[in-house]
């Protein structure tokens with residue numbers, strides 16, 4: 001079988017970086033996309049140490065032009081993109097009553113609109129190959145809601161809706177679309193929380209630990225595999241039991 005190629009957004013750190021390494025371990029060539037090129041190069045070095053090809057590409061998920069350019073240049077270099085991992089994401093937390101329109105827009109544009117445009121850009125190639133995997137990294141709060149995160153939760157719940165709709169549209173082309181909903185994962189995104197907030201969160205996690213980026217990467221790698229070919233429109237919770 002031909003070597004598969006994955007395009008992973010937000011591969012410069014955290015969950016995206018772990019996804020890149022996990023997919024590379026499965027023999028998948030990876031295109032690593034984010035804004036911080038130096039950090040992307042660090043991920044690429046780790047991937048290449050596994051003997052797997054890595055391509056580094058600048059992308060700004062808030063810009064449709066940037067998404068188009070990054071995916072087109074990757075498809076040209078690698079021939080095609082078989083797997084898309086929409087992982088890049090940001091938070092701009094605040095109570096809804098006082099939330100600035102720019103904070104609402106930035107989060108929706110990066111987390112949801114950007115992911116949708118990335119899907120659009122890879123679909124043609126996947127349809128031609130009659131094989132494709134799209135994995136959207138949503139969040140537990142996209143299922144449960146969370147006070148102080150109306151913008152982020154709307155974007156993550158939106159990703160679940162996008163996943164299910166797109167899955168139905170393109171299933172006949174042998175392209176699966178699934179979402180992963182991480183719980184509380186130990187990355188830069190959660191490093192900003194106070195010890196008190198972390199302790200409070202831990203008290204509600206039945207498995208009594210924070211998740212690791214690798215916990216999410218394992219789910220992404222499975223959904224990207226041939227073995228997961230009969231799973232589509234699914235939302236896979238990886239949250240230590242935080243929300244059932």
Ligand code: NAP
Nearest residue numbers: 010012013014015034035036060061088089139185187189
């Ligand atoms: P992180 O450590 O903050 O990493 C975020 C990644 O997204 C970085 O690689 C960043 O790269 C990239 N990114 C942000 N804005 C971007 C933009 N405009 N264009 C391109 N790339 C951008 O976060 P993480 O914890 O690994 O989160 C990864 C995903 O999991 C996110 O979608 C997040 O919402 C989701 N998630 C995380 C948790 C958690 O507890 N950590 C829980 C549920 C869901 P650059 O800065 O280099 O651009």
